[in-house]
Amino acid sequence: MEEHLVDLLLRLAASAALASILVRSEAFKRLLVHEDRTLGERARLALWIAAAYGCGVATRVVTGTYRAADVGLEGCLIAGLVGGYVPGLLAGLLVAIPAMLHREFLSMPMFTAVGALGGLVRDAAPDPEDVWRSSPFLEVNLRRVLRDWPDYRRMGFHAFLLGMILFVEFLRYWGSGLFGGTALFSVYSAAALEGGWTLAAIWFTTLLAVMLPVKIWNNARTEKKLEAQQLLLQEARLRALTSQINPHFLFNTLNSVASLVRTDPEMARVVVHKLSNILRRLMRKTSDFASLRDELAFIDDYLSIEMVRFGDKLRFVKDVDPAALDALIPTMLLQPLVENCLKHGLASKIEGGTIRLHASRTGAGINLTVEDDGVGIPEANLAKLFEQGIGINNVNERLKVLFGTEYKMWIDSRPGEGTKTGIELPGMAPGSAKAS
Numbered sequence: 001m002e003e004h005l006v007d008l009l010l011r012l013a014a015s016a017a018l019a020s021i022l023v024r025s026e027a028f029k030r031l032l033v034h035e036d037r038t039l040g041e042r043a044r045l046a047l048w049i050a051a052a053y054g055c056g057v058a059t060r061v062v063t064g065t066y067r068a069a070d071v072g073l074e075g076c077l078i079a080g081l082v083g084g085y086v087p088g089l090l091a092g093l094l095v096a097i098p099a100m101l102h103r104e105f106l107s108m109p110m111f112t113a114v115g116a117l118g119g120l121v122r123d124a125a126p127d128p129e130d131v132w133r134s135s136p137f138l139e140v141n142l143r144r145v146l147r148d149w150p151d152y153r154r155m156g157f158h159a160f161l162l163g164m165i166l167f168v169e170f171l172r173y174w175g176s177g178l179f180g181g182t183a184l185f186s187v188y189s190a191a192a193l194e195g196g197w198t199l200a201a202i203w204f205t206t207l208l209a210v211m212l213p214v215k216i217w218n219n220a221r222t223e224k225k226l227e228a229q230q231l232l233l234q235e236a237r238l239r240a241l242t243s244q245i246n247p248h249f250l251f252n253t254l255n256s257v258a259s260l261v262r263t264d265p266e267m268a269r270v271v272v273h274k275l276s277n278i279l280r281r282l283m284r285k286t287s288d289f290a291s292l293r294d295e296l297a298f299i300d301d302y303l304s305i306e307m308v309r310f311g312d313k314l315r316f317v318k319d320v321d322p323a324a325l326d327a328l329i330p331t332m333l334l335q336p337l338v339e340n341c342l343k344h345g346l347a348s349k350i351e352g353g354t355i356r357l358h359a360s361r362t363g364a365g366i367n368l369t370v371e372d373d374g375v376g377i378p379e380a381n382l383a384k385l386f387e388q389g390i391g392i393n394n395v396n397e398r399l400k401v402l403f404g405t406e407y408k409m410w411i412d413s414r415p416g417e418g419t420k421t422g423i424e425l426p427g428m429a430p431g432s433a434k435a436s
Contacts, residue, residue: 015074020216049079051094072096073111105183110184132217132221134211257275295332298334299335324361324366344377376414385411
């Protein structure tokens with residue numbers, strides 16, 4: 001009795017090990033995530049499962065001693081459950097090859113039939129996700145019954161699934177008794193003589209050997225889905241933050257144009273023309289990143305519009321390392337910082353002032369600073385900028401989405417002396433910019 005129980009525990013270990021080996025592959029996990037697979041994807045799913053479980057059968061056939069490694073029948077049922085008829089049938093054909101070469105001629109028809117049965121069970125599910133939610137444990141199923149009540153279809157499916165797994169084990173038990181151990185591998189030859197407890201343990205082991213891989217793979221699917229959802233959330237958040245900047249700039253410019261229409265129509269026409277150039281560049285944007293060279297050109301156009309309002313009182317000085325011009329930075333990163341200099345630093349200063357932009361390389365990364373000699377920001381308000389300042393908060397949130405904790409952003413300001421904003425970005429390869 002103890003010898004057979006050890007053998008059954010090893011079978012469970014083999015089933016869990018094969019499932020864990022498969023789920024280490026990103027290609028295999030991608031096949032598990034989506035239920036609407038093409039024929040080619042279903043074939044690849046069958047090949048992955050057949051390769052793993054076929055190796056288990058081959059190990060038992062070649063060594064003649066490692067009987068616990070053979071969980072081929074369970075693997076074929078799993079292929080049908082998670083993939084449908086095509087993976088079930090194809091896996092059944094391939095997994096049975098080592099056994100057929102060992103003259104176990106009942107293996108191939110049994111394995112393919114079980115694979116097709118797995119596809120039938122999958123089709124009976126109210127939702128394909130119900131296959132992944134199944135559990136062999138009684139308390140889990142009782143909780144599920146209470147949760148799903150009175151959803152009789154879902155409750156019935158879970159009972160049907162467990163019943164079909166036990167039915168497959170009955171077929172193996174019946175086949176081994178009818179044809180003997182030479183036509184189909186089983187563990188019944190010695191165990192059947194020891195009473196009902198051993199038989200019950202064998203059947204329960206089969207139940208676990210099917211459900212354990214499904215649970216292991218479902219955990220991997222959940223992680224993969226969470227990663228995909230997080231990525232989509234970050235991209236959606238980035239789009240929202242970027243769209244927040246563009247209207248902010250647009251409305252300010254249109255207000256300037258509205259004032260010029262009454263006082264200087266010709267200048268209003270010039271500003272509208274420059275604004276159209278800026279909008280054309282924004283509409284052509286195909287990436288969340290752009291070279292510093294392009295961003296500086298954008299700032300030049302932007303300030304040419306603002307200089308209409310400020311006149312000679314506004315000066316712009318650039319100190320840019322030529323090696324930094326081709327560095328990739330987030331699009332529309334500099335414009336909110338320059339706008340803050342104008343709006344909060346220089347707008348209320350009668351004599352105007354200067355905006356200085358500095359950019360330099362630091363290894364693979366880049367340092368950016370935008371500075372003005374305006375009125376400055378009181379210390380009490382400085383601490384709130386990252387939470388309440390529209391431009392600063394927007395830039396900071398975008399950088400969080402794009403770089404996580406791999407960037408630095410700081411603000412230094414003194415009343416009456418001006419404000420300086422600095423950003424340190426990690427290196428970005430040209431091909432790593434994310435498409436919009």
